[in-house]
Amino acid sequence: xxxxxxxxxxxxxxxxxxxxxxxxxxxxxxxxxxxxxxxxxxxxxxxxxxxxxxxxxxxxxxxxxxxxxxxxxxxxxxxxxxxxxxxxxxxxxxxxxxxxxxxxxxxxxxxxxxxxxxxxxxxxxxxxxxxxxxxxxxxxxxxxxxxxxxxxxxxxxxxxxxxxxxxxxxxxxxxxxxxxxxxxxxxxxxxxxxxxxxxxxxxxxxxxxxxxxxxxxxxxxxxxxxxxxxxxxxxxxxxxxxxxxxxxxxxxxxxxxxxxxxxxxxxxxxxxxxxxxxxxxxxxxxxxxxxxxxxxxxxxxxxxxxxxxxxxxxxxxxxxxxxxxxxxxxxxxxxxxxxxxxxxxxxxxxxxxxxxxxxxx
Amino acid sequence: xxxxxxxxxxxxxxxxxxxxxxxxxxxxxxxxxxxxxxxxxxxxxxxxxxxxxxxxxxxxxxxxxxxxxxxxxxxxxxxxxxxxxxxxxxxxxxxxxxxxxxxxxxxxxxxxxxxxxxxxxxxxxxxxxxxxxxxxxxxxxxxxxxxxxxxxxxxxxxxxxxxxxxxxxxxxxxxxxxxxxxxxxxxxxxxxxxxxxxxxxxxxxxxxxxxxxxxxxxxxxxxxxxxxxxxxxxxxxxxxxxxxxxxxxxxxxxxxxxxxxxxxxxxxxxxxxxxxxxxxxxxxxxxxxxxxxxxxxxxxxxxxxxxxxxxxxxxxxxxxxxxxxxxxxxxxxxxxxxxxxxxxxxxxxxxxxxxxxxxxxxxxxxx
Numbered sequence: 001x002x003x004x005x006x007x008x009x010x011x012x013x014x015x016x017x018x019x020x021x022x023x024x025x026x027x028x029x030x031x032x033x034x035x036x037x038x039x040x041x042x043x044x045x046x047x048x049x050x051x052x053x054x055x056x057x058x059x060x061x062x063x064x065x066x067x068x069x070x071x072x073x074x075x076x077x078x079x080x081x082x083x084x085x086x087x088x089x090x091x092x093x094x095x096x097x098x099x100x101x102x103x104x105x106x107x108x109x110x111x112x113x114x115x116x117x118x119x120x121x122x123x124x125x126x127x128x129x130x131x132x133x134x135x136x137x138x139x140x141x142x143x144x145x146x147x148x149x150x151x152x153x154x155x156x157x158x159x160x161x162x163x164x165x166x167x168x169x170x171x172x173x174x175x176x177x178x179x180x181x182x183x184x185x186x187x188x189x190x191x192x193x194x195x196x197x198x199x200x201x202x203x204x205x206x207x208x209x210x211x212x213x214x215x216x217x218x219x220x221x222x223x224x225x226x227x228x229x230x231x232x233x234x235x236x237x238x239x240x241x242x243x244x245x246x247x248x249x250x251x252x253x254x255x256x257x258x259x260x261x262x263x264x265x266x267x268x269x270x271x272x273x274x275x276x277x278x279x280x281x282x283x284x285x286x287x288x289x290x291x292x293x294x295x296x297x298x299x300x301x302x303x304x305x306x307x308x309x310x311x312x313x314x315x316x317x318x319x320x321x322x323x324x325x326x327x328x329x330x331x332x333x334x335x336x337x338x339x340x341x342x343x344x345x346x347x348x349x350x351x352x353x354x355x356x357x358x359x360x361x
Numbered sequence: 362x363x364x365x366x367x368x369x370x371x372x373x374x375x376x377x378x379x380x381x382x383x384x385x386x387x388x389x390x391x392x393x394x395x396x397x398x399x400x401x402x403x404x405x406x407x408x409x410x411x412x413x414x415x416x417x418x419x420x421x422x423x424x425x426x427x428x429x430x431x432x433x434x435x436x437x438x439x440x441x442x443x444x445x446x447x448x449x450x451x452x453x454x455x456x457x458x459x460x461x462x463x464x465x466x467x468x469x470x471x472x473x474x475x476x477x478x479x480x481x482x483x484x485x486x487x488x489x490x491x492x493x494x495x496x497x498x499x500x501x502x503x504x505x506x507x508x509x510x511x512x513x514x515x516x517x518x519x520x521x522x523x524x525x526x527x528x529x530x531x532x533x534x535x536x537x538x539x540x541x542x543x544x545x546x547x548x549x550x551x552x553x554x555x556x557x558x559x560x561x562x563x564x565x566x567x568x569x570x571x572x573x574x575x576x577x578x579x580x581x582x583x584x585x586x587x588x589x590x591x592x593x594x595x596x597x598x599x600x601x602x603x604x605x606x607x608x609x610x611x612x613x614x615x616x617x618x619x620x621x622x623x624x625x626x627x628x629x630x631x632x633x634x635x636x637x638x639x640x641x642x643x644x645x646x647x648x649x650x651x652x653x654x655x656x657x658x659x660x661x662x663x664x665x666x667x668x669x670x671x672x673x674x675x676x677x678x679x680x681x682x683x684x685x686x687x688x689x690x691x692x693x694x695x696x697x698x699x700x701x702x703x704x705x706x707x708x709x710x711x712x713x714x715x716x717x718x719x720x721x722x723x724x725x726x727x728x
Contacts, residue, residue, distance in 0.1 A: 060637050174576040175583070203575050208594040209587070211539040211570060215641055218540070218597045221633035222574070224625075225590035229573040229583075236583045256625035260675075264619050264664040265586050271427045271694060272582045301628045302680070309674045313666065330636060 015348050017334050018355040020294045021198070021251050021323035022088065022097040022136075024129055025063070025078035026121070035120035043113055049104060057219045061329045069327030077327040081133060088326045089135050092334050095352060096361055098164060098323075099129060099138040100198050100251060106144045106169055107202055114143035118153055122163075130162035137359065139167035139196055147183040154184065158191035164359045165194045170226040170253060171201030177230075177237030189245040194292070194358070197230055199223050199252035227253035228261050231287060235265065238278025240286045249292040249358070252325055256299045259313035262287055288316055292358055294323035295350060296332035304339050317346055321355040380713055381460035383720040383727065385659045386563075386616050386688035387453055387501075389464045389494055390443040391416070391486060400485035405478060417482065419469040419534070421565030422693065426581060431694040443692050446497055453691040454500055456699045460717060461727055463529060464494060464503045465563055465616060471510050471534055472567035479508035483518055487528075495527035502727070504532035504561055509549060510568070516548035523556030529726040530559040530614065534566025535591045542595075542602030554610045557725035562595055564588050564617035589664075592618045593626055596652065600630070603643040605655045612723055614657045617690055619664035624678035627652060653681045657723050659688035660715060661695040661702065669706045682711050686720045 026032065029049060033041050061067070065077035069087065078084065089097060103121055108114035118141040125138045140163045142150040150166075157163050166188045174180065176197070188195055200223070206212045208222055227250055240246060265283035273279065279286075293316070301307055311317070324332050338347055355361075391397065394416035398406050408414070422429040430436075434452055443449060454462055468486045473479040483506045490503045505528050507515035515531075522528055531553045539545060541562065553560050565588070571577045572584050572591065592615050605611055627649035634641075634648050644651075665672045679685075689695070689702050696702050703712070721727050 060640055170575075172575050175573060175578050176575075178579060205571060205576065206574070208540060208574050208598075209570065209572050209591045210535075210537045210541070210568070210594050210598070211543075213540050213594070213598055213601070214543065215601050217633050217637045217641055218594075218601050220637065221601075221630055222594055222597050224629060225593055226574045228590050229575050229578070229587055232583050232586050233575075233578055236578075236580055236586075254625075254629055256628055257622060259666065259671075260589075260619070260621040260625060260664065261586075263621055263666050264589060266667075267662070267664055268428070268582055268586050272585070274427075275580055275582055297632065299625075299628055300632045301624070301678070302631075306624070306628075306674075306678050309671075309678070313671055313674070 016095045016352040017092060017322065018352040019088070019094045019097045019324050019326070020321045020355050021296060021325050022099050023078045023325070023327060024084070024099045024101050024125065025076050027075045027079035032117070032120040032124055035123040036116060040113060040116040049117070050109065057216050059216050064328045066327050066329050066331055081129060085133065088324065094135060097136050098359070099125065099136055100167055100196065101125060101139065101141060102169070102198065102200060103141055105141055106172060108143070111143055111146040111149065115146065115149035115153065118143045122153065122157055126160065126162065137164040138162055139165050140193070141167055142184065144168055144181060144184060145173055147180060150184040151187045154187045154191065154193065158193060165196045165249065167196045167198060169201035170197055170199055170223055170230060171203035171207060173204040175229055175233035177233030177235070177239050182239070182242065185239060185243045185246050189243045194247040194249050196249045196251050197227070224254050224257050228257055231261060231291065232265060235283045235286050236276050236279060238276065240290050241278050241280060246290060247292065248290055249294065249321070251294045251323065252296060254297060254299060255293045255314065256310055258287070259310065292319040292321060294321050295337065296323040296325045297330050298332055298337045304341050307339050308341070317349060318354055320350045321358060322351045381717050382457040382687055383717045384453065384457065384459050384462045384689050385614065385686045385720055386465050386661065386690045387449065387462045388443040388691060388693070389449065389466050389490065391466070391468055391489065392444040397482065397485040397489055400488040401481055405481045408478065417469045417472045419472055419565050419567035421467055423581065428585065428694050430692050432697065434692050446494060449691065450498070453689055459500055462501050464490065464501055465532060465561065466490060466504060466506060467563065467565055468506050469534060469565070469567050470506060470508050471537070476508055476511040476514060479510065480514040480518065483508050484521070487518070487522055491525065491527060502529045503527050504530045505558070507531055507549065509533050509546070510538055512546050512548040516552040519549065519552035519556060519558065523552060523558055526726070528558065529724050530561040532561045532563055535562055535564055535588060535595060536566030536568050536570070536572060538568040538570065540594060540598030542598030542600070542604050544602065547607065550604065550608045550611050554608050559612045559614055559724050561614045561616050562592065589619045589622050593622065596626065596656065597630065600644060600648045600651045601641055603641070605651045606643050606645070611655060613655055614659065614686070614723070616659045616688070617662065618658055619662055620658050620660065620685065621664045621666065621675045623658065623684070624675060653684065657684055657686050657719065659686055661688050661690040663704060665704060669704070672704055673706060676707065682714050683719055685715045686723065687716045
């Protein structure tokens with residue numbers, strides 16, 4: 001659903017709701033200083049966190065946020081637990097919310113700094129979000145481009161009850177099936193932690209395969225290209241043959257593109273499978289077994305009939321999980337996001353029960 | 362009725378009904394760089410000879426890859442697929458009742474970063490196409506190869522040959538250094554529109570950038586599958602940058618894209634536009650409206666779902682009978698027998714549009 005600019009009057013939901021995409025935000029990177037060593041604090045004081053200079057496309061909204069999501073204090077949307085409680089958890093009676101803290105750790109050229117930054121964010125999440133609020137769960141932030149750093153961070157936190165997945169961003173330095181990421185997958189699978197791949201990122205190069213676009217609508221609307229590439233890469237590299245327990249959740253990527261991708265992959269694999277002997281089954285079989293999908297931003301075809309055709313073509317009713325994307329501008333309302341014509345049993349699964357099974361709440 | 366008889370009957374049915382076919386994707390292939398020497402200035406012949414330059418190749422269709430040639434196409438051993446007119450007649454033009462076949466020569470001059478050489482090669486391959494294909498077979502039409510990495514030089518080539526009755530479109534590879542909506546390409550579109558040429562964006566290319574938005578994949582399989590996303594980026598760019606507002610007569614064909622992703626792209630793009638159109642106020646209609654008006658797709662490879670019912674759903678979701686244009690993608694392996702080139706179960710009125718009428722309406726020079 002598109003943004004509503006005034007606070008919606010929430011309706012009491014009869015169904016339990018688990019929100020699989022909530023964003024907690026650093027009010028400023030300086031809030032990490034208590035969690036950074038002296039060496040990395042000094043690093044931050046000197047050079048800050050380098051941005052991808054020359055890759056800037058202005059967004060439609062400051063920080064991509066809903067206009068009404070700014071706390072009265074004026075701090076960044078998503079940075080204050082009390083306001084997030086009031087506006088999201090209490091207002092919508094959310095049973096659990098999964099925090100996906102978006103950071104540039106997988107884009108930092110300095111990998112050691114990225115690892116220190118990730119560790120600090122995770123410690124900040126424990127102290128400021130997980131410990132004070134039992135309805136929240138969080139994602140482990142990892143510097144994914146160094147296998148040793150990423151693995152060590154997963155090992156450090158895997159047994160903390162508040163962390164339920166490892167978070168990556170859709171636009172990475174390299175396609176996520178590549179071997180440099182395998183040790184991270186092995187560790188995550190060992191601890192039964194899913195890998196979450198979330199919308200955003202700038203990767204290593206231009207954000208499309210054909211260079212730099214000019215406008216935010218191409219950046220935002222083109223993100224599905226990165227998701228398609230990541231699914232293709234994970235399947236074609238044989239990741240799920242090597243790590244059969246690995247589970248992946250695609251967050252904020254949409255899903256109407258997935259049936260056509262499965263058809264294209266299956267057809268091409270039948271002709272090219274000699275190139276990828278590790279891929280032993282139809283690509284669509286791996287996809288339906290190993291991928292979960294969050295619903296926001298919900299697909300809005302011009303006819304509801306098409307939405308039902310899409311669900312049937314997807315054939316993953318057990319793997320769709322509701323999300324709001326609070327506090328971002330393209331927030332999906334729990335009351336309005338799913339089509340009215342959805343069967344009640346399926347709606348119940350999507351709103352909470354699929355996520356309950358997936359995250360083992 | 363067994364499947365083979367059924368498809369054969371279907372084909373015969375179309376032929377007997379007088380449904381002529383326009384095949385919008387037939388590959389003609391330059392057998393060797395030496396074939397271009399008669400059309401190249403001495404300077405460039407010497408340059409190529411002395412450097413051992415074998416000619417541009419994007420490796421879009423590696424010769425050992427099964428997708429590159431349909432099983433059952435018999436070739437004399439000295440011939441590479443699609444490099445011989447007599448074979449192309451026998452394998453494609455005479456199989457269906459082909460009224461026009463549009464050649465899509467995948468000669469990737471864009472991979473040559475010496476832009477003068479790229480321009481010389483483009484001119485040479487176009488002259489070669491005239492002499493060896495267009496002058497010899499009246500059913501064939503051609504695609505102009507242009508050095509699109511330098512739009513000024515590309516426009517010059519369009520001005521040189523755009524008036525030739527055999528050329529009906531300008532060919533751009535799907536992969537490019539900048540998205541095709543970028544205004545640097547306007548000289549190409551202005552020249553194409555001036556000469557009533559369609560812009561054909563075709564599978565492949567080698568601009569020097571990774572073929573995905575997240576870097577280099579490990580396998581050809583990924584690159585092949587990922588080409589659909591490359592097309593998606595180009596469609597987003599063309600609409601968002603206002604190319605169709607700048608050039609109301611601009612017509613774009615997406616060639617060899619796979620077809621089935623288009624409804625999902627239109628839904629996503631329309632939704633994004635509803636939320637973000639304040640940033641691109643020149644995009645006045647929902648993106649899907651521009652796509653339905655200005656963009657067409659060739660049929661093969663169709664990337665069809667497993668069931669005919671699902672394919673009908675996808676075709677219905679396009680919400681238009683105008684978008685698809687018949688193609689065989691000869692000699693690539695999109696289907697097992699020529700009779701399977703056209704999917705079963707489509708309503709006859711739609712089949713008629715796809716087989717020829719859509720192309721006839723869309724290509725100004727085929728009217």
